[in-house]
Amino acid sequence: MPLYWHRRDLRVSDNCGLERAAAFDEPIVPVFVLDPTVLEHASPVRVACLCEALEALRARYRDRGSDLLVVRGEASAVLPELAADHGVETVVWADDYGGLARDRDRAVTAALEDAxxxxxxxxxxxxxxxxxxxxNQGEFYSVFSYFWKKWRDREKHAPVDGPTEDDLADPNGEPIPSPSALGFDEPESTPPTVTPTAARRRLESFCDANIYRYADERDVPSAGATSRLSIHLKWGTVGVRTVYDATDAAAERASDDDDRKSVAAFQRQLAWREFYVHVLAFNPETVTENFSGYENEIPWRNDPDELAAWKAGETGFPIVDAGMRQLRREGWIHNRVRMLVAAFLTKDLLIDWRKGYAHFRRLLADHDTASDVGGWQWAASTGTDAQPYFRVFNPSKQGREYDPDATYVREYVPELEDASADDIHGWHDLDPADRSSIAPSYPAPIVDHGDRREAAIAAFERARGDDD
Incomplete structure (x- = not known):
């Protein structure tokens, strides 16, 4: 009898691990382990999402006459015990490529083999x-464009079938603990529903319409043209083959070349996600270390008051503050704004990217180590294929370009809801009296972007050794 160990694949359909377990032609025992070593790195919003996804997964198994075992303890201890209790000869799981996951899996493998x-x-x-x-030389690509060309042309496997009732055992599952029972507070944000049904509806809706607007409008945060599938890919409530298959079908339905190019633009983002997984798999130290080394240490300022203002969405730069408040409200930020807030922290404020990463890891419902580390190091000019250090986003110009009517800003910064778009995007140029008249409760900019841009460039040049 095989045991299937769920981790970041909280679904029964299009699950290669379950397909492999079913090949043993014996009833599968499905299990999820609430491992305290993993939960140490969790956060309230992610644990809330996890519990919701586990309840949905259990319901799927019960629909098939089975159940999901949810157990607490170190995976290396409880999995051998479960194997002994159920007469299990093989444990199957889907690989995870992060450093913490690999350490856990090595310990589990050793314990199971000993048993x-x-x-x-x-x-x-x-x-x-x-x-x-x-x-041609090396274990991984460090430049995305080269990776993309091969990824794009490589065959993608079709979705796989889920297990039938005959494939599954009927274990007696205990109730799934609540987040509070696991020691977590209520999350600050209200994330979207994280279930396979929600994932399917989101994917179908996106591929019916917005995927054809994606290329032109994905950078406009108020347009709603992004897929919002990141949380489902993070928790595995949808399979990557299902997503790609749906986008391919959308390309076939496309009415013209522009629509097909828009589908390809979205598929390129799927490739970015995998690119960062490949980078992390060969460089697990990049969770805490710069991918690109500098001759000298980067002289981060790490001002605690400026960091606090950034976290609170009180920097006086409207597009930045809107993004940080969206994070607190929804556990998610539009991708263009993620780049802007990260660039602002690491360049305008010259605060270490690791401090921003830690804040995102706590509040993002879709936190994914590979993508978040890759994105933060890209913004900080320390990562693979990163933003050059001398290209510093001007947040006011970015607001004018991607939120010209200030629709996004007004949604998340209510102090500015009666301000004109020109005043919002020109907030840094207004004199104090005008700011006080327009929005008395919204702060003045905490830094001068022009001055901080020059300071950031100089700091990175010193780290590179350019002034030696």
Whole structure:
């Protein structure tokens, strides 16, 4: 009898691990382990999402006459015990490529093998596993455009069928603990529903309409043209093959070349997600260390008051503050604004990207280590294929370009709801009396962007050794 260990694949359909477990032709025992070592790195919003997704997964199994075992304890301890209790000879799971996950899986593998239980890790979370798309020399690509060309042309596997009732055992599952029972407070934000049904509806809706607007409007935060699938890919409430298959079908339905190019633009973002997984798999230290080394240490200012203003959405730069408040409200930020707030923290405020990453990790419902580390190091000019250090986003210009009517800003910064778009985007140029008249409760800019831009460039040049 096989045991299937769910982790970041909280679904029964299009699950390569479950497909492999079903091949043993014996009833599968499904299990999820609430591992305290993993939960140490969790946050209230993510645990709330996890519990919701587990309840939905259990319902799917019960619809098939089975159940999901949810147990608490170190995975390396409880999985051998479960194997012994249920007469399990093989434990199957889907690979995870982060450093913490790999450490856990090595410990689990050793414990199971000591108990005489076979282990079968399966590739599932991305289309092409790390090490399968490589340059002529080296283990991974550090430039996305080269990775993209190979990823784009590499065959993508079709979605796989879910298990039938005959494939599954009927274990007696205990109630799933609540977030509070696991020691977590109520989250600050209200994230979207995280279930396979919600994922399917989101994917179908996106591929019916917005995918054809994606290329032109994905950078406009008020347009609603993005997929919002990141949270479902993070928790595995939808499979990557299902997503790609739906986008391919959308390309076939496209009415013209512009629509097809828009679908390709979205698929390119799926490739970015995998690119960062490949980078992290070969460089697990980049969670805490710069990917691109500098001759000298970057002289981060790390001003605590400025960091606090950034976290609170009180910097006096409206597009930045809107993004940070969206994060607190929804546990999610529009991708263009994610780049803007990260660039503002690391360049205008010259605060270490790791402090921003830690804040995102706590508040993002869709936090994914590979994508978030990759994105933060890109913005900080320390990562692979990163934004050059001398290109510093001007937040006011970015607001004018991507939120010209200030629709997004007004939604998340109510102090400015009666201000004109010109005043919002020109907030840094207004004199104090005008600011006080327009929005007395909204702060003045905490820094001068022009001055801080020059200071950031000089700081990075010193770190590079350019002034030696």
């Amino acid at each position: 005489g239980v076979a282990c079968e890790p399966v590739h599932d979370a991305i289309h092409h596993e790390p090490g399968s798309i490589t340059p």
